[in-house]
Amino acid sequence: MRPQNRFSKILFFSLVLAGMLLLGCESTPKEIKEQPPPDASSVETSPAEHAAAKEREGERSVSSSQQGEQEATKEQEASLDRSEESEATPKPMSKEQLMLSVIQAAGQRFTPVRRNNGTPLLAIQDIDQNGEDDAFVLTVEQNGQSIFQSDLGNVKRLYQSQAKPVNYYLSVYFQIRGKLISMYRIPFGGRMVLDGFRTFHLRKNALYPYAVEAAFQNHDGLAIEWVIFSSYNQFSLFSMHRSVSIGSFVEDIDDDGLLDIVEWHKGIEEGTGYETFLTWYRWNGTNFGEEGATNIVRNLNTFLSLLEEAILTDNPQKLTPYLSRPVELQKSNDLLKSIFTPLDESSIENSLDYCDEIVSIIYPPILENPFDLDSSSGKSVPLDLRLICKNSESLLCRMELAISKNPFVAPQYRIIVR
Structure with missing residues (x-):
């Protein structure tokens, strides 16, 4: 046999044997056990996938860095605004x-x-x-x-x-x-x-x-x-305005916590004398408005007549609203002793005791205002008078009268109890 034919045969048998071996591997499948899914940290990636992941991580890092920079910028702007505001609002002047x-x-x-x-x-x-x-x-x-x-x-x-x-x-x-x-x-x-x-x-x-x-x-x-x-x-x-015939004083006369203005002016009034007229101005929230008006001389003479009537009729209770403080009346002349001050200290009380009944009171003529309205100490004045008794006794004594803090409401006058 020729060497060429022999080589051909060997090559043929080799190919047949290789084919049989290949068919034998496919006919015997290998058993593959199911494996648990891998964790993300242990997954191996290809170089391309690894590069992409790095790029995404870089983007996240850049985004976080930009956010931090933005927050820092906002904080700097707020600090600058506060600084500018502080500069724009100077301290109050000394x-x-x-x-x-x-x-x-x-x-x-x-x-x-x-x-x-x-x-x-x-x-x-x-x-x-x-x-x-x-x-x-x-x-x-x-x-x-x-x-x-x-x-x-x-x-x-x-x-x-x-x-x-x-x-x-x-x-x-x-x-x-x-x-x-x-x-x-x-x-x-x-x-x-x-x-x-x-x-x-x-x-x-x-x-x-x-x-x-x-x-x-x-x-x-x-x-x-x-x-x-x-x-x-x-x-x-x-x-x-203040002059000889016009004046005013400022005081909270109605005790409402606000100052009031009381103006007075003097003028001749027929049948009275040199009268003093009072006008009360009260604060109404926006300005001073007129609240009331009264007079002094005419009303004072009326008050003294009321006092005389109460004493002559032996009706002291009638004078209770006009007393500066309450008086306990045990005897008929207790009121006289509490409101009249003796000009002769050694004899007035005995004289009042011996004055069985008062039949008349003689006042001095009051033709003008006796009070000093511009002074708080001038709101009370002494008044000398004479008591005429039924037994012909004549008693000279003194009484103190005061004009009320608010002369525009009753009682306008009070008797100072000693």
């Missing part, structure tokens, strides 16, 4: 700064009246309640020249021919965010002599009503001007 600003804000036409130490004549009050003090300044038209309270208050100006009235104003400045703003300039008119300038509250321990008072001496007496603030943006005016 009293010294406020005074200096008032002088600068007055301008050329108006100038603050100055005290002798050079500071402006003003009152400081946070009227708008924003935490910053406001200024109430007495100013004059003086073309920017300094003018002092001592010069304006010199009474000689009333008699100097070259002295002219000065135009006064109440200038009100509000302090807002550390700056003064001119809010009101209220005229008081032309005045000769400055008498005083002050502020006060009409109600104790309350901001409103808040009153500014300026007083001026003129040829005919004292003029008093009030500017009353019922709120920071609402005010009213009230004028008073």
Whole structure:
């Protein structure tokens, strides 16, 4: 056999054997046991998958970093806003700064009246309640020249021919965010002599009503001007005058916690004498309005007649509402002993005991107001009188009378019990 044929045969048998072996492997399947699913951490990934995962992780890292940067930026912006707000809201002025600003804000036409130490004549009050003090300044038209309270208050100006009235104003400045703003300039008119300038509250321990008072001496007496603030943006005016025949006093006469104004003026009244008329002005929330009116002399004479009638008719209980305090009456003349003071201390009580019956009381003629209405101590006065007894005894004694705190309601007068 040729070598070529032999090689062909060998190659043929080799191919057959390889095919049989291959068929034998497919016919005997291998058993594969079910494995539990792998954990995500143990999964091996291809290089491409690993790169993609890294890219996603980087995106998350970049996103988290951007969010942190945004939060930091917002915090910086808030801090900057707070810093700018702090810079934009300056601290309130001190009293010294406020005074200096008032002088600068007055301008050329108006100038603050100055005290002798050079500071402006003003009152400081946070009227708008924003935490910053406001200024109430007495100013004059003086073309920017300094003018002092001592010069304006010199009474000689009333008699100097070259002295002219000065135009006064109440200038009100509000302090807002550390700056003064001119809010009101209220005229008081032309005045000769400055008498005083002050502020006060009409109600104790309350901001409103808040009153500014300026007083001026003129040829005919004292003029008093009030500017009353019922709120920071609402005010009213009230004028008073004091002279020989006109006057006023300020007091809480009805005990409502607010100051009242009582004006009085004197005039001739036929059948009475030199009468004193009273007018009561009461605060109504926005201004002072007239609340009542009465007189003194005519009503006082009526009261004394009532007193005489009660004593002559032996009816002391009738006088109980008019006594300054209650009196225990055990004997018929206990009332007389409690209201009459002896002018002769050694004999009055014995004399009253011997006065079996009073038939008449002689009062001095009352033709004008005996009370000093401008003084709290002048609200009571002594009255000397004579008691005429039935047994012809004549007793000189003294009684003290007081005008009530509120003379516009009954009783207008009271007897002071000793």
